[in-house]
Amino acid sequence: MPSFPFSRLSFRRSALFTCVLSLALTLPQVAKSQQLVFWGQSMGGVLKPPSGLKGVVQIAAGQNHALALLANGSVVGWGRDHHGESTPPPGLNGVVQIAAGWSESIALKSDGTVVSWPSYPAPAGLKDVVQVAVSVTHCLALKSDGTVVAWGDNTLGAVSVPRGLSDVVHVSCDSDSSFAVRSNGSVVFWGNSWDGTMYPPDFSDVVRVTPG
Numbered sequence: 001m002p003s004f005p006f007s008r009l010s011f012r013r014s015a016l017f018t019c020v021l022s023l024a025l026t027l028p029q030v031a032k033s034q035q036l037v038f039w040g041q042s043m044g045g046v047l048k049p050p051s052g053l054k055g056v057v058q059i060a061a062g063q064n065h066a067l068a069l070l071a072n073g074s075v076v077g078w079g080r081d082h083h084g085e086s087t088p089p090p091g092l093n094g095v096v097q098i099a100a101g102w103s104e105s106i107a108l109k110s111d112g113t114v115v116s117w118p119s120y121p122a123p124a125g126l127k128d129v130v131q132v133a134v135s136v137t138h139c140l141a142l143k144s145d146g147t148v149v150a151w152g153d154n155t156l157g158a159v160s161v162p163r164g165l166s167d168v169v170h171v172s173c174d175s176d177s178s179f180a181v182r183s184n185g186s187v188v189f190w191g192n193s194w195d196g197t198m199y200p201p202d203f204s205d206v207v208r209v210t211p212g
Contacts, residue, residue: 062100158191174211
């Protein structure tokens with residue numbers, strides 16, 4: 001097993017699991033075989049992928065379920081499926097990016113359209129999307145023109161995209177909070193601030209925000 005330089009980081013469980021899965025795909029042995037390596041606590045069977053799963057190019061982890069994007073553009077899910085979160089819609093193909101939340105899943109297709117399931121379907125007519133994100137209660141889509149579309153539960157403002165927000169290059173979300181990184185490296189936040197802990201510092205040159 002190769003060794004990697006690292007710094008001590010602090011994660012919530014869901015963020016750490018996503019990080020572990022991402023690391024697993026970067027290991028030379030795993031990248032070459034396109035098979036998955038798992039370790040840690042298996043809540044809801046999330047560490048028990050389907051037997052013989054190969055050709056994996058991206059993985060996404062929710063709280064108790066996981067998704068795998070295969071090289072042929074199809075998606076495989078496993079783990080808890082209480083609401084249908086680990087069961088991709090029939091006929092889903094042409095996928096280029098996936099994301100998983102608490103009990104929600106989302107897929108970006110090569111034609112710029114989005115499929116999300118089971119609780120918050122993508123808005124009708126949504127297109128020209130280049131990146132997606134999903135959390136417990138809502139979804140975000142970054143469009144090719146640098147604008148952001150949000151949908152889902154807006155009880156705490158996570159879906160209320162700031163008026164005039166533009167020049168966005170990356171979006172992310174966690175629980176009832178949303179983040180957008182702009183082309184100038186600044187970060188825009190909206191939604192639940194969790195007593196101020198979610199407000200980003202006055203950073204510049206930010207590439208992406210990974211809440212957890």
